Amino acid sequence: MPRYVLTGAPGAGKTAILRQLELDGHVVVEESATDVIALQQARGVGKPWEEEGFIDEVIRLQQRRQGAVRSATAFFDRSPVCTLALSRYLGFAPTPLLADEVERVVTANAYASTVFFVRNRGFVEPTAARQISYEDSLVFEQLHEQTYRELGFRLVEVPAARLDERVALVRHAAERHIA
Template sequence: MPKFVITGAAGAGKSTLIAALAAEEYTTVPEAGRQIVAEQLRSRGTALPWLDRVAFMQLLFERSIAAFDQTGNPTDQAVFFDRSFIEAIAYGSMIGHPAPQSMLQAAAARQFDAPVFVCPPWREIFTTDDERRHDFEFAVRDYQANVVAYRAAGYELVEIPRVSIQERVAFITGQLARLQTFRPSNPA
């Protein structure tokens, strides 16, 4: 099963793009980070990026690895992940807590298909909310750390243009068509 990841800056439209791909009948995997933040807020937990960054990093990595491992059934149907375990490694570098060797080994044992799609920082659509409390400057650093981490892991990166959501979906499906013919997971 081809597994593709969409990474990039916080607030750059990744989740909107994932939702649009799901509407096109592709299998998608939501971002673990926002799920963790929502759960921690509901349970009054502390594994939050503004309280216990190392605990957040660890949960982010574990959830992202589990999501990757749970996506099975080898077929030619593409699956799109909203971020991945590589982001946990990138986040560790941002907070001054390098990923332990065990994380690096677990990440190296799992590979996404090429290319990795990257959403660059986009100030015009960037917003904050209860789960995203950081500013745009943090989003730029997030983007830079993610690009560095994916490149260090050996991935080919393709930047998604800052265009309408329909054009972004067309860009991705066009990229896939050039690689091979991948069909949506639930063709109509």
């Protein structure tokens, strides 16, 4: 069954789309980086993304979550390709674990080749895990787009719109892909 990725800039609305898909009965998988950040911040690390080992922690959690999804069509809030874009954004060379995982998911077609690219909404609301300016989020967005295209994924644009319109677009495109 297809495993779809939703990607885009921080604060673009990916999680809201996933929450609605989940309420509609679809299997969804949470974003790993946000959860790693939250746990590390709870342990007293102010900016975990600056710590050595952060990227590998994200990859390990993504691997566990991907392995837990068995037979249903699923929608993932980001993927290891996003983690590669994050690594590039942070100025880190890809770790061996990251490089191996990206190669694995690409060659094994672990995710659908169609990726939903959720465009920014024109602003970013800061959170404890999302400490990025709107301007920097645009750079991050462009880097995600470039990384997915470079690895051969087809991006389906999910423009800024009302939540119901965005969810309908994702649902419609996924149904067409499945059929």
